[in-house]
Amino acid sequence: MSPLLDVKDLVVDYPVKGFRKPPFRALQGVSLEVEPGECVGLVGESGSGKTTLGRAVLGLAPVTSGSIGFQGREIGRLGRAERRALAGDLQVVFQDPYTSLNPSLTIDQILTEPLIARKTGKAEARNRVRELLDAVHLPSDAGQRLPREFSGGQRQRVAIARALALDPRLIVCDEPVSALDLSTQARVLDLFQEIQARTGVAYLFISHDLDVVRHLSHRVAVMYRGQIVEWGAAAEVTVRPQHPYTKRLFLAAPVADPVKQERRRAERRRLETMEVSR
Amino acid sequence: MTSLRRRLLRNPIGLGALLFLVVVVLSAVFAPLLAPHDPNTANAYDTLSGPSGKYWLGNDSSGHDVLSRLLFATRLSVTLTAETLVIAAVLGIVLGLLAGYYGKVFEAVGSAATSLLQALPAIVVLLAAKSVLGPSDFAAMAVFGVLIAPAFYRVVYSAVSAVRGELYVDAARVSGLSDPRIIGRHVLTVVRAPVIVLAANIAGISVAISAGLDFLGLGDPSIPSWGGMLNDGFANIFTQPLLVLWPSLAIGLTCVAFALLGNALRDELERAAVPRKKAVVTRQTAAAPIVPDDALLSVHHLSVGYPTANGSMQTVVEDVALTVRRGEVHGLIGESGSGKTQTAFSILRLLPGGGRIVGGSIAFEGRDLAGLSAKEMAAVRGKKIAYVPQEPMSNLDPSFTVGSQLVEPMRIHLGLSRADAKARALELLARVGIPNPRRTYGSYPHELSGGMAQRVLIAGAVACDPELLIADEPTTALDVTVQAEVLDLLRDLQRERQMGVLLVTHNFGVVADICDRVSVMRAGRIVETGPVRSIFADPQHEYTQSLFAAVLSNTEGEGVVA
Structure with a gap:
């Protein structure tokens, strides 16, 4: 069976302002795959x-070369209309729950947005919105209110509900819990897991936090300067990293235990002096 | 938006300006009913006479009834202002939306065109246009509408290009919404308020410009106009000084009303929740606490x-x-x-x-x-x-x-x-x-x-x-x-x-x-x-x-x- 998302040798260049300046290469030949129902972490x-990788998959970044296969179809360079047809299967949850919801629309209006695009009937859309609010554990009267009446975690639940509206196969999650408080973060991660268990949706989960990625992912890719430097099972990559950069990343994240942290700090400093002396 | 309307009605200056403008528009619409005389009937026996029971505001140099002419001239001013606004707004907003949302060619064309238009001295262009297009006020104000369109373009362009980068617009695209829908739902809401403020100010300017053109005698003399009446008043300022007063009041008050309305709108939009009263609180000093030595x-x-x-x-x-x-x-x-x-x-x-x-x-x-x-x-x-x-x-x-x-x-x-x-x-x-x-x-x-x-x-x-x-x-x-x-x-x-x-x-x-x-x-x-x-x-x-x-x-x- 072919993977759900199959990225091969993807290169993305961003034009640089100024006459004849060479473009900035944000991705230099990245390959990655996501199986149906799987969560792939991208650290x-x-x-x-x-x-950039997430945005390229969503069609929001220009593909210079390489391919992005989705459900066996090439989606790297789709036109706007074809891209729209893909909306039902490929969705997104952004990092910032404050700017990803239009402040002047009610939650109902935000959630019906993808349904309008599908030309869903009014009554059906209303039912669907109620289902969605229920799925993300928001009260059913939340629909009448505006985003500013909700906390960060609740807003992120709305964003998740919007992504779920069309029953997608893959959701690109771009740092969805980075802006949230610790306890809120844990609850939203639980929600992600619960939804995956129920619907079998796959995630491409982007985060700078190794702990978050370890918590949720089946497989993990570590990116450094536009390349994937390490790629494998989450239990391997996040516990016994091989690449020096991953090791550094791993040791740099402080753990919430003064005794262990002291040991890790000493270890990290030893590794650094080793690198310098080399 | 409804809250803006409500807040505007609560603002005394905004409410006053709005009421005055409503009166102006109504008197323009109902001019034929309100005017006591035909505005173009010359009365050779009553030239330059002062206010009387029959002619409330007197007669001008040709013996026309001033009040009736003033009412019909209001009609002209309101129509011309509306025309200028519609042309400027349609051109500026459409191009601003396209340039802000799609960028690239639209942005290049839009910016070049607006820079060019703003470099042109408006009054010279208007005078040139007059000599080509003839005495019609409507043609001249259409040209002015084009000249002032960059004001709308700039406001809309900057608002839209800011919104363009918002994540909720990206999310709408990923949701499969078409571009016109995204513009309608997410983008227009942002430009609505600044455009309304700008429109009020531009309306005031176009009232003044159209009156100016008519005052210079460049308008159609057969149609009563505020500028034309002012011109007539100036020619006879020594025999009948009151003639200058009525059109001046009409022009001045209308311009001021538009400007005040614009300001009131802006104030209400920008008003943050500023505390009305200053809280008076005295600090409670606690008893000397026990402090560790170090x-x-x-x-x-x-x-x-x-x-x-x-x-x-x-x-x-x-x-x-x-x-x-x-x-x-x-x-x-x-x-x-x-x-x-x-x-x-x-x-x-x-x-x-x-x-x-x-x-x-x-x-x-x-x-x-x-x-x-x-x-x-x-x-x-x-x-x-x-x-x-x-x-x-x-x-x-x-x-x-x-x-x-x-x-x-x-x-x-x-x-x-x-x-x-x-x-x-x-x-x-x-x-x-x-x-x-x-x-x-x-x-x-x-x-x-x-x-x-x-x-x-x-x-x-x-x-x-x-x-x-x-x-x-x-x-x-x-x-x-x-x-x-x-x-x-x-x-x-x-x-x-x-x-x-x-x-x-x-x-x-x-x-x-x-x-x-x-x-x-x-x-x-x-x-x-x-x-x-x-x-x-x-x-x-x-x-x-x-x-x-x-x-x-x-x-x-x-x-x-x-």
Whole structure:
């Protein structure tokens, strides 16, 4: 069986302002696949190209070369109309729950948006919105209210509900819990897991936080400077990293335990001095 | 939008202007019914006569009834204004939407066309157009509509290109909405308000311009117009001065009404929730508390409040007690809205927007910071108490070099000469791990990475050898690998200089890494405080326990060590 999402040698260039300046290469030949019902974590620091990869899959970043296969079809360079037809299967949850919801629309209006595109009838859309609010554990009267009346975690639930509206096969999650408080973050991650168990949707889960990715993912890819430097089962990559960059990333994240953290700090400093002396 | 309408009606100036304009439009619409005489019937016996029972406002030089002509001229003005507005708005908004949303060709064409139009002197173009198109006011104002369209273009273009980058527009695209739908739902709502404000102002301008053209005698003399009447009045100003008054009033009041309406709309749009009343609160000073001997900073019963719209105070920090000892790193942890940053800012006395200390004391080196004057506090801040912010980039002024921003406070606080301050700045930059201090000294903030900028700010913070360093989420905006390096640096500097550090964070890992003691905040209160090791090993308060439960399980991964 072919993978749900099959990215091969993907290159994305962003034009640089200025006369005859060479373009900036955000992705330099990235390959990755996501099986149906799987969660693939994508870890990296800012500027590593992880968000660009997600945007390229969604058709929001220009594909310079390489291919993006989705359900056996090439979707790297689709026209706007073909892209729209894909909306039912491929969805997104963005990082910032404050700017990803239009502040002047009610939750009902936001959630019916994808349904309008599908030309769903009014009564049916109303039922669907109620189902969706229920699925993300928001009260059913939430629909009449505006985004600003909700906390960050609740807004992210609305964004998740919007992504679920058309029963997609794959959701690209771009740092969906980074802007949330610790306890909220844990609850939203639980929601992601619960939805996956129920609907069998696959996630491409982008995060800078190794702990978050480890918690949710089956497989993990580590990105560094536009390339995937390590790729494998989550239990392997996030616990016994092989690539030096992944090791550094792993040791840099402080753990919430003063005793262990002291050991890790000493280990990290030893690794750094080793690198410098080399 | 409905709320804008409601607010406008509550604004006395806006309401007055709107009512006047409604009267103007109604008298234009019903001019044939209202006018007591035919506006074009000349009465040879009654030229230039003053107001009378038959002719309420008198007669002009040809014996026309002034009131009737004024009413019919209103018709012309209203139509011309509407015409100009429609042409300018349609052209400007459509092109602005296309250019802002799609960019590329539309943007190039739109910007070039608007620049060209704005470079043309409008009145010269209008006069030229008149000579080509003949005396019709409608043709001339159509040309003016095109000339003023760039005003709409610019407003719409900037609003749309800002919205274009919003995530909710991306989300709508991924949802499969077509472009016209996205524009209708997400984009038009944003431009609606500024366009309405602009339209009111442009309407006022076009009233004046059309009257001006008619006054110059360039209009159609067979149609009554305000400008034409004014012209007639001026020609006979010595025989019948009142003739100038009526058209002047009509033109002046209409222009003023449009301008005031525009201003009122803008005011109502921009009005933030400004508190109407100033809350009067006196600070309650607590009885002298017991302070440990080695305490550098000791905060007691601290409460911070913000005035609300109805004049009362809303407390965001309540009864907080906190002690930072010399050479100790004290973590202040909590979720967003817990009041941890407010506590830090109140110690610095830098509470934003109306916030103030409503109770308690902040003892620092034998003085109560809460009671110092602004001037005394300024001497403490930077010299005795330093601050490292969350967003390094927004805390460096982009228009000055790194060097000048480091040197300035040292010259003020330490009284160093320029050369000495520079030498010390270079030394500090080297100390905080900047690889090439000389180059960084001369560079501008935008040339630095986030980690570098934070190092520069730390260098600046320790420049005057402060006793206490307050760091507000100093690593939250940084990548984890950079965060680890910055924490290392903070720890080294703190040990080296025996500073007290108050570190505000939401990250338990950071607390575990660097802090000696920790206080956990929730809803403006400290729920638990103690040495890091004992709190992490055995949290007492249930809120602390729930926070620990939310920390994602960390697999040890000793394999890395191999």
